[in-house]
Amino acid sequence: MLDPVSRVRRFNRAVTSAVGALDTSFLGRGRPLGAARVLNAIGHSRADVGEIRDYLGLDSGLMSRLLRSLEDEGLIETTAHADDARRRIANLTPAGKREFNAYEAISNRQAKDFLSHHTQREALLAAMDLIASALGRDGTALTEMDPRSDEARYCLGEYYAELARRFKQGFDVKLSRDPDAKDMVRPRGSFIVAMSDGLPIGCVGLKGSSSEFAEIKRLWVAPAARGLGLGRRLMDAAENAACELGIAVLRLDTNSALAEAGQLYRRTGWSEIPRFNDDPYPDLFFEKHL
Amino acid sequence: MLDPVSRVRRFNRAVTSAVGALDTSFLGRGRPLGAARVLNAIGHSRADVGEIRDYLGLDSGLMSRLLRSLEDEGLIETTAHADDARRRIANLTPAGKREFNAYEAISNRQAKDFLSHHTQREALLAAMDLIASALGRDGTALTEMDPRSDEARYCLGEYYAELARRFKQGFDVKLSRDPDAKDMVRPRGSFIVAMSDGLPIGCVGLKGSSSEFAEIKRLWVAPAARGLGLGRRLMDAAENAACELGIAVLRLDTNSALAEAGQLYRRTGWSEIPRFNDDPYPDLFFEKHL
DNA sequence: GACGATATCTGACTAAAGTCAGACATATGC
DNA sequence: GCATATGTCTGACTTTAGTCAGATATCGTC
Structure with missing residues (x-):
């Protein structure tokens, strides 16, 4: 009666009808769902027509017609791509922006309603x-970003907050050897953020140095995304970046309070080495030859 | 960037695309989605045509045509309702049962796949x-059932298990004044189970007695359904049943370890009274005049 | 500058979903 | 028994979604 499969299926049923309700609420603006979806995709700053088509899984003929109908309504304008005149770029007109905002308001109100009904x-x-x-999971994209970008700083903030919670003595960034952002930007290093549907849910830094090794720093995965192999994907990406930069030896430090991290390193070919810095927080040190 | 509303909306997006994938996987059996949905509803023992129409939100003309197409395929048979010949009852033929099982297998495999991909x-x-x-929540139906039914016994089992976890001294049903099932069946009393989409997720018993009061017993809500007001709905239903049975005074006992329950009683017009039985587990006693 | 590849558009379809008015049989209340 | 309500069915629609073959324009490359 309560086996895992029937629990998943109960969830599917609940969610299917909720999605149906959400869809029909979009019909109130007198536009078929297909056109509304395209308008929303453009509003969420997807401009490239081909990209929208892929995202929504539409046939190119259908896509073209939907674009035309939105254009006829005066909601969007299309122009040729600056570098490649075959591709088209769609943008909202002021009227289109108003219409898009109306759809946003519907979605936001529904989300708010849902939350307000529950304790x-x-x-x-x-x-x-x-x-x-x-x-x-498959939609999670790892992208290299500047560590000073909003997304990166959000991740780092969460990372520091988590360290503060998990270390008995708390955590103060200033006491740690905070890597200079420039060390985590090409060509010295790299900073990779995992984005899931517009939200940053993980990060890792590759800190280049003038010594014979580079360091992995700031590996963080949002609590909501743990257990799905994202940490491993981030580490793989960082190691790839290191290869590209011609780095042969990687090191990292961590704390035994972060048990998951230690496990991950051991399972992916890192070996424990003696302390190689005097940072007060870490008590475990690893190295990997690429 | 991480306000509650955008978190809900991220969930909606993730789930919308998952539902889309789920839907298209049903197309593999060479039948349009509408017909497949009706077949599934019938397979899940929804027989009454009107009920199916409501459940799936279909127009009566469309529904009729879908039924006809399934009938032409030899998958279902329709007969008139025994008590009301205007209503129609749909049932699967052996071939329909096979087809239904094939859809079930698809759903089960997907659910299993999903689970097996995650740690x-x-x-x-x-x-x-x-x-x-x-x-x-709105789909949760409270239905009166025999306390010896499978659903009721499942709830009671979970209830006892939870008491055993939460009481320091453990819990042994035999030491408690276990109400005789007959006391929780009309006309003496009642037993109400909350069913959500086929799964029992809560219960409450109304135990009649020969004394001047009846008792509320076995109020339980599945952990997954807490915080959604189900406890209150169950209590309301039990009090309604008591009214119908002409009961004027209700009592109940509980334990201060079950803090949520105590809060609920206080907020819904129950007043604390002195101990009125010698059951070893409860230490809090309430009464309410209807 | 010719050639194949690529991106979009157009026209001509089909299939599925949904709508609406009215027909028909059956139930219910007076 | 009659009027009215209810549940289903039928026919005649419209709209939406989706498909496919080719037209058109542009790009990159030799």
Whole structure:
């Protein structure tokens, strides 16, 4: 009666009808769902027509017609791509922006309604995060970013906050050898953020130095995305970046309080080495030859 | 960037695309989605044509045509309702049952696949339960059942297991004044189970007695469904049943370890009274005049 | 500058979903 | 028994979604 499969299926049924309700609420603006979806994709700053087509899984003929109908309504304008005149770029007109905002308002109000009807807000949100990460796993993109970008700084903030929670003595960034952002930018190093559907859910830094090794720093995965192999993917990406930069030896330090991290390193070919710095927080040190 | 509304919306997006994938996988059997949905509804023992129409939100003309096409395929048979010949009852033929099982197999395999791809199985399942309960809240039906039914016994089993976990001294049903099932069946009393999409997720018993009061017993809500007001709905239903049975005074006993329950009683018009039995487990006693 | 590849568009379809008015049989209340 | 309500069915639609073959323009490359 309560086997895992029927629990998953109960969830599927609940969610199917919820999605149906969400879809029909979009019909209120007098536009078929297909056109509304395209308008929303453009509003969410997807401009390239081909990209939208892929994202929504549409046939090119259908896509073209939907674009035309939005254009006829005066909601979008299309122009040729600057570098490649075959490709088309779609943008919202002021009227289109108003219409897009109306759809946004519907979505936001529904989300707010849903939350306001339940007392277990935080638990619900955490559950939703977890499931969204699990479902969107293949949609999680690892992208190299500047460590001073908003997304990167959000990740780092969460990372520091988590260290502060998990270390008995707390954590103060200033006491740690905070890597200079420039050391985590090409050509010296790299900083990789995992983005899931617009939200940053993980990061890792590759800190180049003038010594004979580079360091892996700031590996973090959002609690909602743990257990899905994202840490490993981030580490792989960082090691790849290191290869590209011609780095032969990687080191990292960590703390035994972060048990998952230690496990990950051991399982992916890192070997423990003696302390190689005097940072007060780490008590475990690893090295890997690429 | 991480406000609650955008977290809900991220979840919605993830789930929308997952549902789309699920839907298209049903197309493989050479039948349009509408017909497949009707077949599945019938297979899940929804026989009444009107009920199916409501459940799937279909127009009566469309519904009729879908039924006809399934009938032409030899998958279902329709007969008139025994009590009301205007209504029609649909049932699967042997061929229909085979076809239905094929759809079930698709759904089951997908659910199994999903689970097998993730390491955090239990956390995922718990999150899914919570969300399914939250979404399906309006779909939760409270139905009076025999306390010896499978559903009721499942609830009671979970209830006892939870007491055993939460009481320091453990819990042994035999030491408690276990109400005779007959006391929780009309006309003496009642037993109400909350069913969400086929799964029992809560219960409450109304135990009639020969004394001047009846008792509320066995109030339980599945962990995945807590915080959604189900406890209150169950209590309301039990009090309604008591009214119908002409009961004027209700009592109940509980334990201060079950803090949520105590809060609920206080907030819904119950007043604390002195101990009225010698059961070893409860230490809090309430009464309410209807 | 010719050639194949690529991106989009157009026209001519089909299939599926949904709508609406009215027909028909059956139930219910007076 | 009659009027009215209810549940289903039928026919005649419309709209939406999706498919496919080719037209057109542009790009990159030799």
